[in-house]
Amino acid sequence: MTHPHGVAALDDEPGSSRTAKSPQQRFRDSLLAAGLLIDTGTPGLYGRGAEFEKILIRLEDVLTRAAELSSDLTPGGLGYPIYRFGPIFPRATYEKTDYVESFPDLTGxxxxxxxxxxxxxxxxxxxxxxxxxxxxxxxxxxxLVSAACHPVYEQLPSRLPEEGAAADVSGYCFRNEPSPDPMRMRSFRMREFVRIGDPETIRAHRAAWLDRAFELLRSFGLDVERVAANDPFFGRAGKLLANGQLDADLKTEFVVPIYGDAAPATAIASANDAQDHFGQKFSISCADGSVAHTTCTAFGLERTTLALFATHGTDSGAWPSAVKEALAL
Amino acid sequence: MTHPHGVAALDDEPGSSRTAKSPQQRFRDSLLAAGLLIDTGTPGLYGRGAEFEKILIRLEDVLTRAAELSSDLTPGGLGYPIYRFGPIFPRATYEKTDYVESFPDLTGxxxxxxxxxxxxxxxxxxxxxxxxxxxxxxxxxxxLVSAACHPVYEQLPSRLPEEGAAADVSGYCFRNEPSPDPMRMRSFRMREFVRIGDPETIRAHRAAWLDRAFELLRSFGLDVERVAANDPFFGRAGKLLANGQLDADLKTEFVVPIYGDAAPATAIASANDAQDHFGQKFSISCADGSVAHTTCTAFGLERTTLALFATHGTDSGAWPSAVKEALAL
Incomplete structure (x- = not known):
């Protein structure tokens, strides 16, 4: 019997394929049963339990250490200045990002x-x-904050010093994608390491993080791969933008096969070259007067935490010792 | 010369009273200059710097320990189950709280x-x-979440066990009160210890926390006082509700004189008896079938952190050693 969604092979209960749950629903069920997530009754909105939050905070700590070890990539080697923003930001700043042009459907x-x-x-x-x-x-x-780094560009000087600027940002983001897949939350935290400067600095920063983020996520025992990707630009015009982004190799996602072969691997982090988009929109220039370029390496904190539970099981006490060590558990 | 707002006595620059800044503006300026808060250009919306966030996280840790020490107040002495919610919650849950009836002006x-x-x-x-x-x-x-505890009532069973229930909740709240006073943020975090059960249990829980929270905040070197208070119910009908709340002594605020005599002391925490409001709205009954009562002791995390900076100065390294000890700094 062929299951309409092609997930029959993964079903635990033979003969129940008519009412079989998708792998996404089963992962969700296991997270709720373990008290890691809390069902709010509305798709894509969850509470977090003690154990989930503990792992996410450990992950934040590991990222803090990774940023310290990457201070060679920051102006003067001084590290990433810390910016923490709440879940909402000025409409005037949102307007500057032009987000509604490309992602109206995700906006709040x-x-x-x-x-x-x-x-x-x-x-x-x-x-x-x-x-x-x-x-x-x-x-x-x-x-609602659309991406963790969006509020930070407003904080930068209109003329950067010679060495450019950097930022460590973390905060709640909103993306209106109600989904039965717990990997697609509507409200989630993102940690970003941002570099602002001339195109060469930006390319070098991104290249270094492509390797460092990969090694870091591998150290968590995740079956992560790097793939060329594009943002989900809206509508017909968006398809052209997405193709352009792919062709120019401006976005790399770190993806993990959460659902095996039953669904495409899910991005848990990305390294992005925004070229001069934010420099233009926020009127940020390099020391030589040219428009500043920006790059960010972004970690989805809920997604990475969920990838850990999907890979190693819902009982973190039983995770492989190397993984526990990498997360200082 | 009489200053129109009565703050001339606090002005640092004699003769400049025409353009003198209010104590609130001067406190705000000192926080921004020290990099504790980050100006977003919109009243009541701030980014947080590294040092501010460090103190707030230490405060959270101290509250976690205080909750552990208060597990005698929880069902079976087992402690407060942890619930962490994001900054948004289901509209259906918001509707159940009837918040728009009493606080339409604060709603997002x-x-x-x-x-x-x-x-x-x-x-x-x-x-x-x-x-x-x-x-x-x-x-x-x-x-937007209106109070940290609002999403939690949806999680409780319609019929409680004999010993009732408890919750430790923490999260971002929204209150639309744009203000030049940094103590009045529009987006801020609140930590709440909630108890649900029969009226007697609820009164005892609140009474115990009135003392425990007071001692805790005193241990931070804050000039805190307990005062009977009311919520800012909206409009003319709201005045009656506020008076009723005051008369019945259902809300106690922990207030600190942030601006000396120049402004009323500011609430940084409160202990509240919501009587059967949430029990009614969310259909929660005690084991005997009577409508459940609820109480919460709520700590404004940004307000308490700001009270520390207002009281002890913007350089936490120079705070009194007893305060540092209380916060494990």
């Missing part, structure tokens, strides 16, 4: 209420009638 | 885009004309 905009008693009574009356009440709100001056 | 609702190429072209055309484009989005199924 925030509305707020600034009416008085009368407007509130009308809102409550609509709500009591079971109607939507968002039209009593108005677009606010903040947006 | 999320809109998303689900159109195709044509709608996206129209959005982009409006944006190019400099028009607002939020009307191309639609209300989504998520909201």
């Amino acid at each position: 905009a925030i509305s707020t209420f600034s009416g008085g008693d009368r407007e509130h009574r009308a809102l409550m009356a609509a709500r009591t009638r079971g109607e939507q009440w968002d039209h009593f709100l108005a677009p606010g001056d903040t947006m | 609702a999320i809109s998303t885009f689900s159109g195709g190429d044509r709608e996206h072209r129209a959005l982009m055309a409006a944006r190019t004309r400099g028009e607002q484009w939020d009307h191309f989005l639609a209300p989504g199924d998520t909201m």
